[in-house]
Amino acid sequence: MNELDIRWTKFTFYKFVTDSNGKTYVMDTRTISNKLLEFGNLSSSISVDMIEIDPNNTAFEQKATLTKEFVGLTGAVQVFSTLTFRMITNFFATNPLYQQLFMKFFLFACSLFISFLLAKFYFYVYDKQAKENLPEQSKRYRATFKVHSQRRFSGYLFVAIIGALFLVFLSTNNGTEGAILVMNSLLSLVFFIVCLGMCPVDLYYRDQIFILESIKEI
Numbered sequence: 164m165n166e167l168d169i170r171w172t173k174f175t176f177y178k179f180v181t182d183s184n185g186k187t188y189v190m191d192t193r194t195i196s197n198k199l200l201e202f203g204n205l206s207s208s209i210s211v212d213m214i215e216i217d218p219n220n221t222a223f224e225q226k227a228t229l230t231k232e233f234v235g236l237t238g239a240v241q242v243f244s245t246l247t248f249r250m251i252t253n254f255f256a257t258n259p260l261y262q263q264l265f266m267k268f269f270l271f272a273c274s275l276f277i278s279f280l281l282a283k284f285y286f287y288v289y290d291k292q293a294k295e296n297l298p299e300q301s302k303r304y305r306a307t308f309k310v311h312s313q314r315r316f317s318g319y320l321f322v323a324i325i326g327a328l329f330l331v332f333l334s335t336n337n338g339t340e341g342a343i344l345v346m347n348s349l350l351s352l353v354f355f356i357v358c359l360g361m362c363p364v365d366l367y368y369r370d371q372i373f374i375l376e377s378i379k380e381i
Contacts (some may be wrong), residue, residue: 167306169365172223174293176286176360179223180213180306181293182378188213188304189223189297191362193286200362201318208309208376211364215302220368222296264333267340271329274344285352286360305381307360308364308373321354 170179172189180188194212197204216223325347332343367373 165375165378167368174223174289175328175356176289177223177293178365181218185218186215187218187220189214189293190306190364192362192364194268195362195364198358198362199318201315201358203314203316205312205314206310208307209373210305210307211362212381213304213306213378214297215304216298217353220296223293250339270340270344271332271347274348275325275351278348279355281352281357282355285356288329303381304378304380306370307376309376310372311366311374312372318358321350321357325350 166183168179168181170188172179176192176193180190181189187364190211190213192211196210197206200206200209328343328347328350332340332347335343365372368375
């Protein structure tokens with residue numbers, strides 16, 4: 164039976180995969196066929212796409228030091244969060260909205276939408292960097308796994324926390340609404356990145372929740 168060794172790479176949604184035949188792949192966890200596994204959507208099998216690479220390719224190896232792109236992105240997010248916090252806090256402090264629920268619904272929805280766009284931008288940046296390190300004419304494969312698990316609902320933890328922030332946001336009228344929106348934006352950003360691109364295939368495989376059925380060229 165073909166066994167897999169799945170490891171992290173320096174790109175969030177790519178993983179190193181080495182099979183027992185000595186072939187090396189890069190797995191794109193964004194391509195998993197069931198992205199709602201942690202939301203109770205249980206399927207009998209799932210598939211995920213991989214690209215074969217040279218075993219000596221070290222471009223995807225994790226590095227202990229922070230990349231300049233990561234440092235720059237972190238700095239930009241901090242500046243953006245600070246400016247947004249001040250602007251929104253001043254807005255709520257001078258414009259009481261306790262009778263304007265529609266406006267609060269709109270602002271909270273905007274914070275979710277902005278987080279979604281930031282997650283997409285995050286994927287775009289790192290996907291572009293990753294593809295620069297992939298061979299142009301590489302073989303593509305699809306790994307199919309049998310799912311051996313009961314229904315899982317851990318994804319709803321994020322939903323519950325975001326829902327709680329929304330309720331707090333609706334009931335707050337003291338000028339601190341801006342802080343709640345910033346918190347929601349950051350939490351939602353993590354939520355979208357995890358749900359859309361960070362399926363822990365390595366952990367599921369190690370714990371025998373995912374059992375390899377086949378690897379086929381596509």
